[in-house]
Amino acid sequence: MDFSLEQSEVSLKEDIRGFAEQEIPHNWIVNFLDEESRDEDWAFSLSISRKLAQKGWLVMNWPKKYGGCDASWVKYTVFAMAAAYYGIPGLSMGVSGTGWIGPSLMLYGNEDQRQRYLPEIASGSPDGIWCTGYSEPNSGSDFASIKTRAVRQSGEYVVNGQKIWTSCAHRARWCWLAVKTGDSEARAQDSISILIVDMRSPGITVKPLLNYSGEHIFNEVFFDDVRVPLGNLVGEENRGWYQLMKSLVYERNSFGGQSYGTSKRILDSLVRYAGETCRAGKTIAKDPVIRHRLAENAVEIDILKMFLYEIAWKMDVGMAPLYESSRNKAMADHVLEKIALTGTEILGSSCQVAQRSKMARLNGLIQRQYLMFPGNAIAAGTDEIEKNIIGKFKLGLPRSY
Amino acid sequence: MDFNYTEQQLMLRSIARDFLSRECPRSAVRLLEKDEKGYDPVIWQRMAELGWLGLVLPEIYGGMEAGFMELVVLMEEIGRNILPGPYFATVALAALPVLEYGNEVQKSLYLPPIARGEKIWTLAAEEADAGSDFNAMITYACPDGDGYCLNGGKTFVPYAAAADYMLVPALVPSDKENGLTLFIVEPSLMGVKVELVPTLTGENLGSIRFRGVRLAEKDILGGLGRAEVIMENMLEKAGLLKCAEVSGACQAVLDMSSAYAQERVQFGHPIGAFQTIQHRLVDMLTSVEGLKYLVYQAAWLMSVGLPCSEQVAMAKVKANDVYQNVALAGVKIHGAIGFSQDHDIGLYYRRALASRFFPYSNDHYLEKIAGHIGL
Incomplete structure (x- = not known):
């Protein structure tokens, strides 16, 4: 065993710090899921995506021929952790070109599709922004029950149906869409396909759905006789469910590095805040309750780090992750929740002040996280679904649902 | 990596x-x-x-x-x-x-x-009224002729009744200050009395009285007044090895509980098919794997000679909590049989209590981590 980082990985962290100091305003605190809400935030995020691409960081772990740098998963994890720590936006190319649509195309797409779509993502171009159409009004955790259907008609697919909770649909150029293609007698899992859909196609309507803090992150997306070329099928028809089960490994894992960086940033900020804040004549950093709470968070955050390195190393040596990304997703959610709640306890009533208010402490970091962590914990599989997966695939327990 | x-x-x-x-x-x-x-x-x-x-x-x-x-x-x-x-x-x-x-x-x-x-060796450090606080220790080794005379007592000494030698930190009074010094003591010497401490954890512990035990210069380990430094270092290593022991025990509890959940049938299903049980097992798994990697991280740092006291403290905090939580969950998953003497799971549940306080409990380590993260 050897848990050291290579010299290039250590210096990458430094480079990212330098990049952030130069490019990111000091009052910039936006979570990686809400950069698509306000137009000015979005424009700024896109400009950073472009710069990250020019640095060779955006998709550094992709092969060179698709715009990457052939970097290891470990190095990419170092990047994702540090980028989130320094609050760098624009890492995902929608939801998410870098996280799973790119990796899935490399797994299941044909060469034409890879050549067509991967460089757009890799270059940080607005045409490389994706959204993911999985959830439907009556198909959340029970994904296989989706109803949106694609029918072959005169050399095209014709898509009808509705998706919901589609993050970034209002910004995306492309949709990674799960549809029913099999006949109605087929097993649900054997009748799903993945299509690449141009979001500018006639028949697509995107309606905003605001979240509880009033931000526009997700949407309803309606498909009315949307025509999609047959060549936009990814992988095999009716094998989409099986493809997705594998590519969800990437989706779930892709949140981990960012969750780690965000949590570590909050921890360090709270430590600094505790050292600067006086109550009853001494700093609250001397209060044993606060010391222990923050120390407990440090332990959990360090475990997340080890989990992330473990799965990255496994992918680097060619071991296919099975349950690990579900474990990491659940752990990341737990860590984000714990540090956000610890933060509210330490800030007290000031944590309810609007994020951009002058009265907000720590730049609104804590309230931001308090609002965002429940969403993170639902996206890409709820805690309960992740635990079902771990129970079945790692512990070999019977299906529980 | x-x-x-x-x-x-x-x-x-x-x-x-x-x-x-x-x-x-x-x-x-x-x-x-x-x-x-x-x-x-x-x-x-x-x-x-x-x-x-x-x-x-x-x-x-x-x-x-x-x-x-x-x-x-x-x-x-x-x-x-x-x-x-x-x-x-x-x-x-x-x-x-x-x-x-x-x-x-x-x-x-x-x-x-x-x-x-x-x-067989052991460490006799803890005192009834001092816990693990060196400053409150009242076992003294007073200079006496060309050697020392040891008086006092130690307790919660692992395998005291089996030991042929024990390391004993004792205060050597000097002109400047009390110098805590580590002595090698043979329990067979005159003036040493060992008594078993009955435990409910299954841990073998003893108490020791020293009355006028004659020690020589050659019985000092690491130099006069050096015990505090030595103990800090050795208890860091020993604490981490204790974490490794706990990590293995937790894995065993998880394996036993997971196997039992698959064979025990109630309401017509193996109980592992019920989400309450399944998610409890998954929480056990995640915490056991987390502990394992914290132990490996600290052990790797230690083995290459890098500073690791923060990582050891993290491993120990986790070890203490995970063992207790996992053993308790294990007993609950087994139901009444888990509460019986005939079942192995109770052996672990009882021992979780013993390892929790060796060498220190969570407060000590959380305080240490707090210092390392900048508080």
Whole structure:
């Protein structure tokens, strides 16, 4: 065993710090899921995506021929952790070109599709922004029950149906869409396909759905006789469910590095805040309750780090992750929740002040996280679904649902 | 980055797992809880033959010269099987500090018999009214002629009744200040009285009285007034090895509970099909894996000589909580049978209480982490 980082990985962290100091305003605190809400935030995020691409960081772990740098998963994890720590936006190319649509195309797409779509993502171009159409009004955790259907008609697919909770649909150029293609007698899992859909196609309507803090992150997306070329099928028809089960490994894992960086940033900020804040004549950093709470968070955050390195190393040596990304997703959610709640306890009533208010402490970091962590914990599989997966695939327990 | 075990570590683990399950079944564990010395000399001798007692000692002292990581792997297996006996006391609490701080005479005198399985050691540090607070200790070694005269008492001493030697921190009064000094003491000396402390955890502990015990200059380990520094260092290593032992035990509890959840049928289904049980097992798994990696991280840092006291503290905080939570969840998943004497799970639940406070409880380590993160 050897848990050291290579010299290039250590210096990458430094480079990212330098990049952030130069490019990111000091009052910039936006979570990686809400950069698509306000137009000015979005424009700024896109400009950073472009710069990250020019640095060779955006998709550094992709092969060179698709715009990457052939970097290891470990190095990419170092990047994702540090980028989130320094609050760098624009890492995902929608939801998410870098996280799973790119990796899935490399797994299941044909060469034409890879050549067509991967460089757009890799270059940080607005045409490389994706959204993911999985959830439907009556198909959340029970994904296989989706109803949106694609029918072959005169050399095209014709898509009808509705998706919901589609993050970034209002910004995306492309949709990674799960549809029913099999006949109605087929097993649900054997009748799903993945299509690449141009979001500018006639028949697509995107309606905003605001979240509880009033931000526009997700949407309803309606498909009315949307025509999609047959060549936009990814992988095999009716094998989409099986493809997705594998590519969800990437989706779930892709949140981990960012969750780690965000949590570590909050921890360090709270430590600094505790050292600067006086109550009853001494700093609250001397209060044993606060010391222990923050120390407990440090332990959990360090475990997340080890989990992330473990799965990255496994992918680097060619071991296919099975349950690990579900474990990491659940752990990341737990860590984000714990540090956000610890933060509210330490800030007290000031944590309810609007994020951009002058009265907000720590730049609104804590309230931001308090609002965002429940969403993170639902996206890409709820805690309960992740635990079902771990129970079945790692512990070999019977299906529980 | 490399999460692989070496060939040597995998071999050691597989041999240890086979040996321990064959030679020390849990029925033997139960019997030995009632034994005054708390270990089986036959198993002990076999362990010496396997090279375990001198695993990390240099060859010149009869050791195998394996690394700290190998010792961690072995401690995991010992914890997994709850091997009763003074292995941890002899190796972690004595052989390692003697190797690190002993002079050449002491090392050649004391280490080879440890490696051969002939001598058992322990650490007698805690005092009834001082806990692990060095400043409150009242065991004194007063200069007396050309030596020292030891008076006082220690308690919660692991395997006190089995030990041939013990390391004893005692205060040596001097002109300047009390200098806490580590002495090598033979319990067979005049004035030493050992008494068993009955425990409910299955841990073999004793109390020791020292009344006018004559010690010599040569019995000092690491120099006059050096005990605090030595203890800090040795308890960091020993604390981490304790975490490895706990990590192995937690894995065993998880394996047993997960297997039971698949075979126990209620309401027409294996109980592992119920989400309450399944998610409880998954929480156990995540915490056990988290503990394992914190232990490996700290052990790797230690083995390459990098600072690791923050990471050791993290591992110990996690070890304390995970063992208790996992053992409790294990008992609950087993239901009434888990609460019975005949079932193995209770052995772990009871021991979780013993390891929690050695060498220190969570408050001590959380305080340490708080310092490291900048508070």
